[in-house]
Amino acid sequence: MSGEAVKVVVRCRPMNQREKDLKSDNIVKIDSQKNTAQLICPDEPDQPPKSFTFDGAYGMDSNTETVYSDVGFPLVESVCEGYNGTVFAYGQTGCGKSFTMQGNAAQKGMIPRAFEHIFEAVSTDTSKKYLIRASYLEIYNENVRDLLGKDNKTNLDLHEHPEKGVYVNSLSWHECKQVADCDKLMDKGNKNRSVGATLMNADSSRSHSIFTINVEMCEQDNEGEEHYRAGKLNLVDLAGSERQSKTGATGDRLKEATKINLSLSALGNVISALVDGKSKHVPYRDSKLTRLLQDSLGGNTKTLMIAALSPAADNYEETLSTLRYANRAKNIKNKPKINEDPKDAMLRELQEEIKILKLQLAGQAPIQAISIAKQKPIYLSLHLIKLRLPKNGLKKEQRPKTTIYFR
Structure with missing residues (x-):
C-alpha cells in the first residue's frame, strides 16, 4: 500500500503517588535507542516480556522538549508548508496525555510548542503573507461543543462537503497574530472543558478536545501573480479509556465513561479496518470523534500518535491494550498532499x-x-x-x- 505511515511513539510517565502507595512494580522497560517498549506480565515475571517497536520511545526521564524536537517539529514544519497535520495522545486515564499535549508551568506541552513554532516560522518568512486562525472544540457525551463560542453549551452539527470533507457547522474561528493570542484561546477553552475527579485522576478529562490552527499563506511571484497554500494542524487531547471498577465512576461520571469508551472503541475499529484492508467500508460514522479524525486516519494528513503509558503492574491490562492499539496504528497509510490553489x-x-x-x-x-x-x-x-x-x-x-x- 502506497502512502505515508502514521508515526507512532510511546511515552511512559513516572510512578504516581497512588501507584507508589500500592507498592506497584515497574513492568515497562523503554529503550530509547532501539525505540522499543517491553512489557513484563506481573503474573508471569519469568516469561519473556512482550516487545513492541515504534517510531520513538520515551521513558520516565524524558521531557516534552525532546519529544517535540524528534517528532513534533517535522510535522508542524510541514503544516507551515501547506500540509495537514494531526497530533493526538492516546492511553488510559491518568497516563499523562494532557501533560504531554498541554504541559504545565514547569514543562510546556506539544500544543504551546506548536504555537511558538508556527509563529517563529511566520515571523522569519518575509516572502509570504499569512493569515492564522484557530478553533477549539470538545466532544462530550457524543455532543460537539465550541469551547470558544458565545454559548459553549450548544451542541453543534457535523456536516460533510465533497471538497473540504467533514466540518463542524457554526464553529467559531479566531484570528491569531501572535503566540499570546493562541495561549489566550487555549486558556479560555480549557476553562470551559468538561473535567471531573475519579479514583484514577483528580482532574480527569471527561471529553475529547481538538484545537485546530489554520495557516493560510500567499506568495507573489516575479510576475505579480499570487499563489496560495493552506496548512491545518489538529492538536487532539483524547479522554482516557477507563474501567469503572478502577475509577469508581457512578452517575454522570459513569455515563461519561461509557461514552468515552464507546468513542475510543470506534476509533479502534477504524484503525483495525484500515490496517486489515479486508473491507472497503471503514466505520468512520460510528462516532463524532472518528468522523472528525477521518482525514487524519487514512486521508490527506500527516499524523502523529503519542501513546501514553503507566509503568505500574496495577495497570498491566490497560498498558498492554494501549501498546497493541499503537502497534496497529503504525500500519495506517495516509495520503498527505499540499493544499493549494x-x-x-x-x-x-x-x-x-x-x-x-x-x-x-x-x-x-x-x-x-x-x-x-x-x-x-x-x-x-x-x-x-x-x-x-x-x-x-x-x-x-x-x-x-x-x-x-x-x-
Missing part, C-alpha cells in the same frame, strides 16, 4: 510532465511516465502539453477561481 497545482503538474517528456526525448527517462496528480500512465506528446500550457503560463481569465479547502 487549483491553478498552482495544475501548473506544477504540467511543468512536471514537460520535464519528464524532455528527459524522454533526451533518452534519460522511460517512455511511460507517471502523472504527478493522477498517478496513472500518461502518453502525452511534448507538443500537446505546450498547447495546454502557454509559454507565460495561464492568463488570469484562463485560471480557475481560487478556492482552498482545508481537509
Whole structure:
C-alpha cells in the first residue's frame, strides 16, 4: 500500500503517588535507542516480556522538549508548508496525555510548542503573507461543543462537503497574530472543558478536545501573480479509556465513561479496518470523534500518535491494550498532499510532465511516465502539453477561481 505511515511513539510517565502507595512494580522497560517498549506480565515475571517497536520511545526521564524536537517539529514544519497535520495522545486515564499535549508551568506541552513554532516560522518568512486562525472544540457525551463560542453549551452539527470533507457547522474561528493570542484561546477553552475527579485522576478529562490552527499563506511571484497554500494542524487531547471498577465512576461520571469508551472503541475499529484492508467500508460514522479524525486516519494528513503509558503492574491490562492499539496504528497509510490553489497545482503538474517528456526525448527517462496528480500512465506528446500550457503560463481569465479547502 502506497502512502505515508502514521508515526507512532510511546511515552511512559513516572510512578504516581497512588501507584507508589500500592507498592506497584515497574513492568515497562523503554529503550530509547532501539525505540522499543517491553512489557513484563506481573503474573508471569519469568516469561519473556512482550516487545513492541515504534517510531520513538520515551521513558520516565524524558521531557516534552525532546519529544517535540524528534517528532513534533517535522510535522508542524510541514503544516507551515501547506500540509495537514494531526497530533493526538492516546492511553488510559491518568497516563499523562494532557501533560504531554498541554504541559504545565514547569514543562510546556506539544500544543504551546506548536504555537511558538508556527509563529517563529511566520515571523522569519518575509516572502509570504499569512493569515492564522484557530478553533477549539470538545466532544462530550457524543455532543460537539465550541469551547470558544458565545454559548459553549450548544451542541453543534457535523456536516460533510465533497471538497473540504467533514466540518463542524457554526464553529467559531479566531484570528491569531501572535503566540499570546493562541495561549489566550487555549486558556479560555480549557476553562470551559468538561473535567471531573475519579479514583484514577483528580482532574480527569471527561471529553475529547481538538484545537485546530489554520495557516493560510500567499506568495507573489516575479510576475505579480499570487499563489496560495493552506496548512491545518489538529492538536487532539483524547479522554482516557477507563474501567469503572478502577475509577469508581457512578452517575454522570459513569455515563461519561461509557461514552468515552464507546468513542475510543470506534476509533479502534477504524484503525483495525484500515490496517486489515479486508473491507472497503471503514466505520468512520460510528462516532463524532472518528468522523472528525477521518482525514487524519487514512486521508490527506500527516499524523502523529503519542501513546501514553503507566509503568505500574496495577495497570498491566490497560498498558498492554494501549501498546497493541499503537502497534496497529503504525500500519495506517495516509495520503498527505499540499493544499493549494487549483491553478498552482495544475501548473506544477504540467511543468512536471514537460520535464519528464524532455528527459524522454533526451533518452534519460522511460517512455511511460507517471502523472504527478493522477498517478496513472500518461502518453502525452511534448507538443500537446505546450498547447495546454502557454509559454507565460495561464492568463488570469484562463485560471480557475481560487478556492482552498482545508481537509
